[in-house]
Amino acid sequence: MSVQFVIRAVFALVICQQAFADEDLWATMQKTASAARELNYQGLFIYHNGAIIRSVQITHINEAGREFTRNVVLDGRPREVFSEGDDIVIFNAKNDKVVIEKRRGQNLFPAMLPTQLHPLKQNYKLRFVGQERIAGRLAQVIDMIPNDNLRYQYRVWSDSEYGLLLKMSMLDIKGNTLEQIGFNQVSMLQTKDLDWFQPKIDASKPYVMDDTTDLTHVENNLVIANLPAGYKKVDQIRLNVPGRTVPVQQLIFSDGLASVSLFVEPVIKGMQPRIGKKTMGSTNVYAHVLNGYQLVVVGEVPAQTVEQIAQQVTFKK
């Protein structure tokens, strides 16, 4: 047996183990994505972005495959977010009224990872960091490292026993934490009782529906020739913004985790076109004007990604 053979065998073994570890990590991610949707739990988590900190109380139950979640935002203006399956209803207490907003399926914490991991596998590599204790639970820490600089890096803390996402953070290319969300305290629920699934109603206030969104899917003559690698259009909706006579088109792109919105509206008389860029914590904004249309791109992605999307827009003749 030659030395070379031994070296080769060892090398092959190392690669094999590496691949195996990789599969293992993706399996952990899959478990993490499912656990948030399948388990029954309640707890308190903190969302942290720049100077903004919000505590949120969450209760989640999966009753025969149907998910019920109640999120009560404890800091700042009272706000309750209810979701049943993909339907989300938000009760927003304003000064003299309660505004009700309706939304469609979103990946709310801790269900932040998509159940379909395929797009993530194309855009991120996983690296096992170690174990850490979060909210009294032991967690596996895994880094999601982007393949390019068109998206940020994420760190995931997954409960060693249940697989529940305990914490997640977003880091820029220099390793600075941009955004962080994680449990302070969490416990599994044994009950299937749904008596908590109701808002705290203030009978003295009028409840009004928010009408600014028309959630119909629309098509137009907009073309984006080369989307940044790994990004796909996931939705297109129409917003009725107060003070605008023409609806604003919103196109949403995602790489499976990060998302970017492109807003398109005609520049009408009296409207000051906006051109420029802006960074706010993890959010980057890029605005410019094309063929008499105001384009604004917003996303929790690096500046170059929003810029690239804005530059690629063309209108079909």
Place this chain on the structure above:
Amino acid sequence: MKQQLSALIDGEGDIERCEHIFLAAKSTGEVAQAWQDYHVIRDVMREEYWVQPDMTSRIMAELNDEPVVLAPRAAAEAVVQVKPGPNKYIWSIAASVAAAFFVGMFVLNQPAAVESVQIADSETDQYVMAHHNYSPNSATYYIHNVTYAGE
């Protein structure tokens, strides 16, 4: 909330946009109570008061609580009291007054028309908020320092 409930019971509310009212009505407390009360008021107005099962059972329960009257004449009187009579008239008036009051409140409490406010040139906040509202990843969901005009 209450006037919306009232309108809904009268078939004037838009069912499509009332999920929150149903949600509230299903809960306990003032709104749930109002939900029941308005149904009673409506039923009185439509003269369906006497088929209200809830009411009937309550009357039956109260009758059960009454001391047992052996003389049949007195028992008959007790029953007479709960039949539609002058009582019903008073109820109807009360209900009409209540209904007028709620309709009035409804008109008064209509949300003011959203004012057309041009956002400042430098502001892109509306876009950022819309992005956070409708994009699939919403950790940023809990930030809400900016809101649409008309608040």
